[in-house]
Amino acid sequence: MSREPSTATVGGRRWIAIGALVAIVALVTACGGGSSGASPSAAGATSVNVTLQEFAIISAIASVPAGTVTFVTKNTGPEDVHELVVVKTDLGAADLPVDKDGKATEGVPGVTLIGEIEDIAVGETKQADLELTQGKYVLICNIVQTEPDGSLEAHYKVGMRTAFEVTAP
């Protein structure tokens, strides 16, 4: 008598194992499809829906765990091109240093530029993955445009800014 399992038994167990794996993958996939504005994906990234408009930045959620964050950014206009700039800073959203045109200075001591999605046309959605560590951030649009009367309009200054926080992973 042999104590080795027959080939048929081994084959059967293998198929059961594959079936269980498929069931687990299906469960993970089902859990990843949330529409709340933050949905952990299978890869561990957190997706954040951001709306840009004249003149505000609206993030569907204000806080995410550290890691890969996918900013899915839509410009709802109605007229202007916008951008999303992510800076890490302990300063308040309205307190970033600005230049003479009202443009926020990115990359000065206390304000670290992390990443940006430039030139998002009205109606367009663009996305980018950023690696964010724990801390306080501000999301801004830093476009300065010339008005028909020749004056400058700094989007940051007129309200395109919002606080964002990254918590422990």
Ligand SMILES: [Cu+2]
């Ligand atoms: Cu803008």
